Amino acid sequence: MVNSLWFQWKSLKLPWRKSRLAGVDLAGNTFWEYRDDPNANRWRRMLKPDPxxxxxxxxxxxxxHQWLRYVREHAPTVEEQQQDVARQLQIKQLARLADERWASKPSYLDKPQTQNPIPSVGDVSGSLRSQNLPLSTQDATPSQPESPESIPQPTPQKAANPWAQADRSNPGDxxxxxxxxxxxxx
Structure with a gap:
């Protein structure tokens, strides 16, 4: 109560005052305007941090900061500062939701799952002919479903190291x- 009365008294624009309180931010810092020289054209602005x-x-x-640098003419109000804090919290919440949506989608950078390769879109009929598969469903003969043991599994081959075959001498030697x-x- 006493603090707010003191702030109101200091913020009055009286002609004999050399300094006056422009406002207070939400962190407790006070912002002041003062004149060095009585004939100065504009008031100087400064910050007095919370002790x-x-x-x-x-x-x-x-x-x-805009007020201190004379970008804005009038000091921000407490309501404006509270709205800005609420806006920042809302942006953080929306960013968190966007991150969760992004993380839920599969990424091309993830390890691919073992699946049969999909033929290219350009030449589907050629790829089917090369696999000796029927092109239409009329040519297909129903067959018995194969058991997983009868399907041949590809054997993993060890990739050759290209650096082992490289010439060990430099061209400029x-x-x-x-x-x-x-x-x-x-």
Whole structure:
């Protein structure tokens, strides 16, 4: 109560005052306007941080920073600062929901699951002919379903190391610069 009365008294624009309170942010920092010279054209603006906070931990909101740099004419109100905090919380909530939606979708960077390769769209009939499969359902003869044991499983082959076959010598190992001659032309 006493604090708010003191803030109201200090924020009055009286002609004999050299400094006046412009406002307070949500962190407890106070913002002041003052005149160095009585004939100065504009008031100077400054921040007095909360005395309970270390100077390295003082954070100024964008609205107050704009006011300090004369980008905005009037100091931000407490309601405006509270709306900005609510907007930031809403953006964080929407970003969290977007991250959850993104994480739920499969990624092309994930390890592929073992599936039969899908033939390319360009030449489906050619790929079916190469596999000796019927092109239409009329040509297909019903067959007995195969058991998983009768399906031949591909044997994993060990990939050859391309660096093992590489030549171990550098191409420039045998190169030597030619002698210098002042009259030689290219």
């Amino acid at each position: 309970n906070i270390h100077l390295s931990e003082v954070q100024v909101t964008p609205q107050w 045998s190169w030597q610069p030619s002698d210098w001659s002042p009259n030689s032309k290219r």
